[in-house]
Amino acid sequence: MLDLEKVSVDDIMVPRNEIIGIDINDDWKSIVRQLSHSPHGRIVLYRDSLDDAISMLRVREAWRLMSEKKEFTKETMLRAADEIYFIPEGTPLSTQLVKFQRNKKKVGLVVNEYGDIQGLVTVEDILEEIVGDFTTSMSPTLAEEVTPQNDGSVIIDGSANVREINKAFNWHLPEDDARTVNGVILEALEEIPIAGTRVRIGQYDIDILDVQDNMIKQVKVLPVKPLRERVSQSNAVGRVRRMPPPGATNGKLRFRLRHRHHRRANSTTVQRIAFLHNAQHVTRGNILRLHHPQSP
Secondary structure, three states: OOOOOOOEHHHHOEEHHHOOEEEOOOOHHHHHHHHHOOOOOEEEEEEOEEEEEEEEEEHHHHHHHHHOOOOOOHHHHHHHOEOOOEEEOOOEHHHHHHHHHHHOOOEEEEEOOOOOEEEEEEHHHHHHHHHHOOOOOOOHHHHHHEEEOOOOOEEEEOOOEHHHHHHHHOOOOOOOOOOEHHHHHHHHHOOOOOOOOEEEEOOEEEEEEEEEOOEEEEEEEEEOOOHHHHHHHHHHOOOOOOOOOOOOOOOOOEEEEEEEEOOOOOOEEEEEEEEOOOOEEEEEOOEEEEEOOOOO
8 A cells, every 4th residue: 555654755746857937038929829738737847947937827817817808918828827836845745745735735846955846746646646546547638657468568658657567567677866758767877878888777678779868768567577486488399498688699709707896885796797699798786787889
């Protein structure tokens, strides 16, 4: 069952780069056009940058004003907008749900200790998180971000929420240090990979399909069967066959083993580096990387 004390607004918020807002310094015709086509119930009004958010506008109210005969101006729009409600990052969902009710608010911007905007969260997001814990259906948003394949793998947008992915597929991707699939991979690699890279995180092989603007846009995830299960299945047909990594040739495989201290205290992992003719195969803790060099 979902523990609202352990889950915070950070885990469910719309990240900053996905917040839809309107710059009030834009041309007025452009502002009206954005309001007319907005799919959202509320929209952030800001000046030049989202960090200078000034108010939250209910789009339906803007439509009502536009439909009236009296002139709809920028001043009218700003008077109709509501004051921004700010939420400290790390606030537990249980606490924030009570605060939404107490302050009669339905949406707020999550800020860090320096006042920088980190994301947006609504009371509907919290309720959906609670209700979703008792259902097995996939949320409409997540359904647009994942595409199951016939081979058992799943193509996933890098911006997909890793907690929702874990719940939907009963997976166990790490979710302590990152909130999106993109974040999980970057946290594991500590670098921005190129398309074509394969990463193993825990029991999941992840192929990087698309990287743009320093962000992983799309990946293909295939859960790896436990070794015991693979051996059992191989014994059923008579023998175990070891398959080379993608891109590997029949060249010699040389390993160099060394112990290194993991960044977590009091733990040691073994780093194994394998050099192949056409691929570099790196195991670091429970992370497996396959780097496929581009052709010259």
